[in-house]
Amino acid sequence: MLDLKNLYRPKSPEEAVRTLLETEGTGLYVAGGTIVVPTGSPSLDYLVDLTDAGLDYVRVEDTPDGGALVIGAMTRIADLATSPELASPTLRAIIEAAADMGTHTTRNRATVGGNVFAVHFPSDLPPAFLALGASIRLQGTDGPRDVSLEDFYARRSEVYRRGDLIVEIRVSVGHEGLASAFEKTGRTRVDVAIVSCAAAVAVSGGTIEMARVVLNGISPVPYVAADAGAYLAGKSPTEDVFREAGRLVSENVSPRGDHRASADYRRKVAGVMTARALSRAAGAV
Numbered sequence: 714m715l716d717l718k719n720l721y722r723p724k725s726p727e728e729a730v731r732t733l734l735e736t737e738g739t740g741l742y743v744a745g746g747t748i749v750v751p752t753g754s755p756s757l758d759y760l761v762d763l764t765d766a767g768l769d770y771v772r773v774e775d776t777p778d779g780g781a782l783v784i785g786a787m788t789r790i791a792d793l794a795t796s797p798e799l800a801s802p803t804l805r806a807i808i809e810a811a812a813d814m815g816t817h818t819t820r821n822r823a824t825v826g827g828n829v830f831a832v833h834f835p836s837d838l839p840p841a842f843l844a845l846g847a848s849i850r851l852q853g854t855d856g857p858r859d860v861s862l863e864d865f866y867a868r869r870s871e872v873y874r875r876g877d878l879i880v881e882i883r884v885s886v887g888h889e890g891l892a893s894a895f896e897k898t899g900r901t902r903v904d905v906a907i908v909s910c911a912a913a914v915a916v917s918g919g920t921i922e923m924a925r926v927v928l929n930g931i932s933p934v935p936y937v938a939a940d941a942g943a944y945l946a947g948k949s950p951t952e953d954v955f956r957e958a959g960r961l962v963s964e965n966v967s968p969r970g971d972h973r974a975s976a977d978y979r980r981k982v983a984g985v986m987t988a989r990a991l992s993r994a995a996g997a998v
């Protein structure tokens with residue numbers, strides 16, 4: 714249970730970073746609080762509440778490679794799920810992941826930044842963002858910098874410095890013919906995932922030009938199924954090919970069992986989720 718001495722509400726990302734690093738004692742950022750409030754330790758002295766830091770926005774920006782969807786870290790999951798900027802086959806995995814997350818009450822509080830930051834259970838948005846090659850903008854003491862989301866998970870101790878604030882998530886939207894889909898299985902519809910999977914597929918002239926498959930729930934951080942992506946490139950987008958990609962995923966992963974599901978169940982479901990996500994993504998191209 715929390716036993717705070719102070720709660721700060723900085724007015725900008727820069728002030729948030731300064732407040733977190735320069736305040737005496739032990740502190741944390743708090744966004745929607747759906748993780749921090751129920752699990753926060755009594756040894757926490759203060760929270761830096763990001764509500765007024767100006768990070769609640771979804772917009773499309775012009776970029777040299779055809780545009781980027783930019784999602785502020787304080788965007789609520791419920792707002793993301795209904796955001797008109799995401800109404801395209803390319804970004805469908807993000808909409809589906811957001812719409813499937815927890816209950817209405819959770820989605821109304823929970824934020825995109827909190828979902829991306831948290832890794833102690835399988836968050837829903839990271840597979841969708843990773844399948845679409847997203848990057849995140851971090852604010853540190855020496856200014857903002859962009860980091861690939863894949864590096865953020867795979868090499869967190871190297872790319873993430875103490876006090877860094879996630880400012881926004883950036884997804885390139887310039888790849889024509891790219892479509893995506895998200896699949897999730899859990900104990901109940903509102904529980905966190907046992908296994909989730911996002912796939913992004915680009916088909917050109919009847920063959921798969923590029924495919925990315927990312928799963929959560931089968932390893933400590935989201936798993937990028939590079940073998941499945943390599944297998945799919947240049948193949949026809951058929952159900953048999955998607956099932957074979959799923960089989961490769963099942964064969965290559967080594968999940969752990971827990972109170973939600975056994976390792977064996979996770980391995981099998983990972984293959985099924987992969988084939989389904991690929992099929993639905995390819996069907997939307």
Ligand SMILES: Cc1cc2nc3c(=O)[nH]c(=O)nc-3n(C[C@H](O)[C@H](O)[C@H](O)COP(=O)(O)OP(=O)(O)OC[C@H]3O[C@@H](n4cnc5c(N)ncnc54)[C@H](O)[C@@H]3O)c2cc1C
Binds near residue numbers: 787814835
């Ligand atoms: C009943 C219930 C059901 C849930 N179901 C699901 C589910 O189905 N799927 C799912 O993915 N999650 C689920 N969750 C988990 C949680 O709601 C989400 O992960 C949520 O998006 C976390 O966001 P938040 O804003 O509430 O994070 P917070 O609790 O505010 O913060 C979480 C962590 O992220 C850090 N943080 C937050 N924002 C930033 C930032 N901008 N920069 C740096 N660090 C930051 C905080 O310091 C903290 O360590 C559920 C939670 C509950 C309570």
